[in-house]
Every structure is written in structure tokens, then in C-alpha cells.
Amino acid sequence: MFLTDDEKCMRDGAEGDAVAAAMDLLIRYGEALGAERLCETRNVAGTMTQPSPAKAKLVEEGGWAKAFAVINLDCDEDIEIPRMKVPTCQLQHGFGEDARGLTRYSEQFIELQQDAESFYTDKGVNILATCTPYQVGNLPVRGEHCAWMESSAVVYCNSVLGARTNCEGAASTGAASLTGRIPHWGNHLAENRYGTELLHSDIRLTTFADWGMFGYFVGEMVGEGRPVITGEWNQPDLADLKHFGAATATSGSVELYHIPGITPEARSVTEAFPGRVVGEAIGYGPRERQQVYEKLNDQGSSTDVDFVLLGCPHASLEQIEAIARRLEDRRIHADVELWIMTPPALRAAAARSGYDRVIAEAGGRLLTDSCPAMSKAAPDGTRVFATDSAKQVHYLPAILGIEGWFGTLDDCVDAALTGVWRGELPSC
């Protein structure tokens, strides 16, 4: 792989041992991928503070420097960790202080994470603590090379923003944060950003649930492909596309899609498939919609809901407002816990705007930093949960061994108020 003079200097230790280790990892990684060179990035979204048993052991042995060296640089040497070279943010991680005592999530992990935040903020890491950095100030511009992880953020970054990132991991983002480099491979190259399959929705997509179900279908159909979507819809908003992308990256491994007329890189179907004759579109009609709905709901049998989870991916302020509006002057069922996950920055805005109070008075909780799937913890005794997220209903039952229901926001709020799941597939 070609290295610039600057990159060779980093490799040879001119900027210290940690930068040399980071460059060594990027070289091994880039060569394994078959990349011709590295590219410069000034936008890294990774994970350093999230506790795990393996990380706790490393911290005990050699502090956070040891944990960063091993986990984020794949390096066993005792090295000093310098400040991040380029803007770097922490994505979602484990539960924080606001969730203390709500689940069996380890108190020791809450403290370990606080300790990690002290270490990493000294190194210049921005603690956004969300799977949706693009909702809270990390909004790359079109064409910008990024090094992001979190599959739902990666697909949003590539597709909706037109920035360029592969689906990176803890080690590659760690190495990028100290070097400002990432392999110039995959989604970073213009020729790898065209469509591979055409899909058409015969259903008019209008709601958050519609976009999630359609996304789940698209991911199943194309796997690792780059779908191009046509159909009829009401203008989708941030939350709709956030849910759509997260679902495509859950049932499949989609990192980039195009919606001609909506997303920036393909103004038309022809532009999404340059120089190619496109075959017939894969269709999404009432039968396919019904099948997706049944699949997302095949992990529920009891209708006695004891936990409702909203905000996967983390809720926008507009979503929080919509939930608060439905809870005004009402009280959720005594046997149900209602949680809404959101970035810390939006929780602060929700508090200023009064939504936090409305939700709390109804008996719900607005929580930050994590989600039940990431932290592998739900309220004690949860047997049946309900959500409006295709992604969360896909993962959480397997992770926690509980039943799950998927439906619209109204279905979920109804379940929170009554303790009973009465969701049905809305007619289309």
C-alpha cells in the first residue's frame, strides 16, 4: 500500500509510540483489504468508554492507556496515549448515571464508564454518547471522508448526508483518531457508490413504522448491496430515514442506499446506475409488507406488555415531542416501564422545552447514552416488551431472552397506558 512521507514518519515513530502503533494497524488493515492508499479524515466516531469484561480486566492491569492500546490500537506495548489528532467522538456506550438502579446492569460498569470519560475527555474525545451523532452536532458534509462505526450511523452518513465512510470498528477508529487516516477503500471510492439493486414500493410510505418495515424488507433483499429506492411517499424526515437505514443495516448489511429525488448522490434512477441497463425493480406490495410485519412480530405470544422501549436509534426532539403530546395528562400502567432513549444533548433540550416533565409525570423515563440491547439490560422482571423500532425488536429478544412486539408509536403508547398489546398492521 502506498504511504505518503508523512505517513511513513508516523509509522517510524516521529509522532510517538501510540501514533506508530496506530499507523502499523492501519497498514495491516489497509493491506488486508487491498487498499491502494490511506485517505485523510477529520471526523472519527468510535467507541472507547463502553465497559466490557475484557476491557475491565485490561484497565485493572494497566489503566485506560492499556485498554486503549490493546482494544483501540491492537498493540500490547505499554505506551502513552496522546491527545486525539483529529475531531473524535464517543458513540453510544453503556448505561450512565440516569439508569442506575433501574436494571441489573452492573454498578461497577457505570463507575468504570465515568472513569473512562475522565480519561478520554482529557485526550480530547467528545462524549456525544449516542448512536446518532448526526443529530447532535456531528454533521459531516457531502463528500467528506469519515471513519465511523455504528451501522445505523454509517448508513445515514453515506446515504442521507453523502459523506463517505466504511463500517469501521473500535480498532480502526482508534487508529484513525491518532493519525487522521483511514484506508481509502470501499465506500470512500466514487465507483463503489453506485446502486446495485432497484426496489420499488407499491405501498405509499407515510409513517415511521412504514419506513422501518420497508427498510427491513430492503435489507433482507439486498444483503450487502446498495439499494436504489423508488415509490410514493410523503416527504420523509430525519427520523423516517434514520429508521429506514437502521432497519436495512439490521436485516442486511446495507451501508449506502439512494432514494432519487431525496438523497444527494442520485437525482434520478439513471444517475444511480450510470451506464447500466437496470432490470425490473424488486417490488414491495401488501403481501411483502404483511410478511415483514409478521416476521417482526414472531417473537411475541403474550400480550401482557411490561416494558415499552422507544428511541432506537436515539429519538430526535421531534419524536420526543410527539411522545410527550400523547402522554399529556395521562398515566402509564402501573405494571409497565416506558423508556425513551435519546442523546444527552437532546435530553437537555427536551428538559428546557418541558417534554421531560410531561413524560416523567406520566411515569415514563427519558434516558441517555445507551439502550437495552447495547447494555444487555431491561427493567427487572421484563418478560414482554414492545417497541416502534425494527432494529430493537430484531436484537433485544435474542439478547435478553424476552418476547417482543413491533408496532406504530400509537400502538406502543397504548401498550404503555394499558399494559396490553393491541397492535395490528395498519391498512395501507
Place this chain on the structure above:
Amino acid sequence: MLTLRGRGIVPGVIEGPALVSTEEISGFGGIDPARGVVIEPRHELFNECFTDTVLIFPGAKGSSGWSGFFQSTRLLGTAPLAMVFNTLTTKAVLGAIVSRVPTVVECDKDPTRLIRTGDYLRVDGHTGEVTILDAAYQPAS
């Protein structure tokens, strides 16, 4: 002896029994690093332990936590002996590197069709060769 030729991306030579998945494998929500076991309920390797096997699979799927989960298998002592996969993605490639096990990718033939669970293999992460040493291999009882 059948030999598949691919590209070695993590060096090292190792011999061991194959564990074959024709389905892609998830990291987050797909494996338990503490036990080295596949935990995805509908997966063909559900409840199978991959520790000390040569893991043969098409590629990675799911969350970007893939590499971190396989790195944890190394740190917790439950890693496979080697990996062989044909679909190159950032998740699987980085996962192989941080797992530090000999890895061969992009073989000339489909390893998930030609190799069966229990075949005794040699994986050479330098030359990129995967050799079936004993197709009738049965683990000692």
C-alpha cells in the same frame, strides 16, 4: 489432498478441525465471547462453540461491533484457531486482524461448500493456502 488457494491476510500457520457455516455470522447479538459460542437463535451454528476450530464462513453481517466481539474472544481465551472467508468486508477483515488468528480470504473455490465440519485442515496465513489434511477426521472421543 484438496488445497484451496486464496490470499493470506493475517500471518501464521495452524492445523485444526473445521467448523463450517454456510450463513454469515454476526458479532454483536451473534456470539457470546465469554463462551465462544454462536447465540443467534435461528443460526445454523446456534449453540456451537468455535473455540479452537478453523472457522469457515461466507463473511460477516450485522453491527459494526463485529471486530470488537471477535477481539474479545482472543482476550477471553475463546477465539477460533483460524478464519477462512470469501466475502471481504471491513468488519470481517478488521475482526480477523484483531483476533490475531491466521486468516485466508478470497479462495479460488468456495470453502463453505468444499470443507465440512470436522475436516482436519492446515491454514497458512502467509501463502494463503487452505489444505484439507484429513477429510474423514473424527475428533477423539
